[in-house]
Ligand SMILES: CC(C)[C@H](C(=O)O)[C@@H](O)C(=O)O
């Protein structure tokens with residue numbers, strides 16, 4: 013299998029190399045042949061090629077089996093008036109690959125639950141997965157700007173909604189058989205379309221329960237009874253906000269993986285944390301979010317479920333027995349935590 | 359002063375009448391003449407007049423000094439395919455009155471902080487005010503729907519942004535002199551407009567600090583360090599989500615008031631909780647959110663600051679000494695809690 017590695021900006025290169033080390037260890041232990049090539053994206057690509065998603069990166073993305081991404085962006089490139097911004101590389105990549113389903117599992121490990129801002133009685137039993145629509149909506153709609161006005165159009169087609177909602181129902185079948193579809197159907201036309209498609213698709217899954225939730229009340233319920241949810245599916249902008257809100261429940265952003273999948277080609281796997289430029293280059297970044305993203309890569313893009321489970325078990329072992337990085341209250345370096353995972357894999 | 363009362367749906371009539379009782383007590387104690395007239399809005403207005411904001415209500419809204427609203431909506435009218443929906447009454451009222459600034463203070467009382475899903479070390483010292491833009495953005499933009507597609511347009515003009523941002527800066531001057539402006543400037547054109555206007559307006563307030571925050575990271579920071587914020591200003595849709603998320607910090611939705619102001623005429627004052635049809639008619643609804651909204655009405659629309667402070671002190675007294683409603687862990691009825699506030703006012 014051929015894997016493209018996009019180290020990106022800030023701590024991106026450090027965590028991406030931890031992910032690669034783990035994938036190499038898996039290849040060795042299970043006798044697979046993985047090849048890796050690194051390509052530029054984001055601020056790094058702007059600096060080197062003047063383009064946040066240069067042609068050689070595009071070509072590589074379209075020709076590989078899976079993509080492991082570190083992180084993108086940073087204050088160096090974040091002037092909103094700048095002509096090219098690192099985030100454009102991310103958005104262009106999502107569109108290019110057609111990865112319409114951004115999957116973010118959220119599960120609490122006892123050791124990190126203690127770091128959650130929520131009281132333990134609220135986070136007990138939380139085990140949910142967000143499916144965020146990733147290639148449509150207001151992110152990709154027409155935009156205008158004049159001296160006096162600006163506009164952004166949010167557009168959804170039946171087809172765009174249907175495929176991501178189906179994805180959620182399929183996933184729910186492998187879990188607790190409950191889908192919560194989040195919209196703002198009391199105000200938005202796109203949300204009324206969303207709700208009607210979700211309701212129609214649900215008829216094909218009589219074994220899965222569907223509930224509709226308004227985005228504002230979802231923002232509350234995520235905090236008041238997060239354990240009630242199984243699979244939550246929503247549109248791009250709402251998903252951006254709600255997945256970040258939910259990630260706080262876990263106690264550390266450093267632990268949460270994500271997968272962007274559903275396109276005809278490769279999927280993109282990345283930790284949900286950002287590029288954290290303030291701690292870049294110090295080897296204190298938490299590699300576990302990227303390592304768990306590598307596990308999702310094994311499962312979803314390479315079909316290697318046992319290998320994925322081995323990585324996840326190794327991370328569980330490390331969370332229980334090893335010294336962790338600073339964000340988890342420890343003193344270990346990125347390398348030491350990665351080493352501990354590698355040891356647990358062999 | 360003439361006050362229009364809009365009882366609305368569900369528990370709306372119960373809490374609205376608590377608010378009116380408190381305003382009457384204030385009028386008596388301070389020697390003011392307040393008159394009250396009730397009008398229909400929302401589901402109640404649909405049932406009686408086939409219109410969620412009937413002409414007689416519109417006329418009354420335009421001719422009064424202030425508006426006290428209970429709550430609007432309920433499952434009875436919530437079929438998204440229905441031609442008229444209760445929420446349309448709310449949205450039409452906001453536009454009619456031009457109340458572009460929705461103000462939601464968030465402060466924790468020790469007795470309710472215990473009910474917050476957040477750990478006490480996170481909520482300690484929280485004292486913030488949200489200013490949500492209320493008459494623009496994707497709520498009021500052009501909408502289309504076909505068999506295959508739907509669209510919603512988000513539009514902001516410089517003028518719409520400027521007036522609400524100024525409102526936030528003016529308020530910050532009376533507080534801790536910090537404004538956090540929330541947008542998604544790395545993706546949306548309307549957000550880049552928003553950010554540039556906020557930056558320009560800030561130059562007129564050299565004594566107030568401005569920070570920009572992306573909406574997704576705001577959704578996290580509200581939970582990880584809510585005490586860092588003073589005045590938070592944002593656009594309509596983001597404000598809908600973030601204010602509901604923030605309201606959970608308080609432990610009970612039943613306590614939080616809101617004001618919708620800034621128009622040429624009357625302001626609208628309402629509790630942030632919904633119509634809670636499941637507990638309607640049982641006299642167990644918490645009236646304190648509406649009573650604190652009545653205090654905001656006294657201060658903002660009638661210029662009666664001492665009277666407002668008297669109501670707020672009475673609520674503080676009740677929170678410390680009286681039996682509370684079920685949502686706050688007590689057993690008192692709506693009437694008993696209202697009575698306790700009235701006693702504390704006299
Ligand atoms: C960087 C930004 C464009 C991106 C988004 O909003 O999608 C990020 O917040 C994310 O969630 O992946």
Ligand SMILES: CC(C)[C@H](C(=O)O)[C@@H](O)C(=O)O
Pocket residue numbers: 198199228431445448449598
């Ligand atoms: C009922 C709905 C239209 C309304 C809104 O979204 O503005 C409500 O959620 C609110 O926050 O006042």
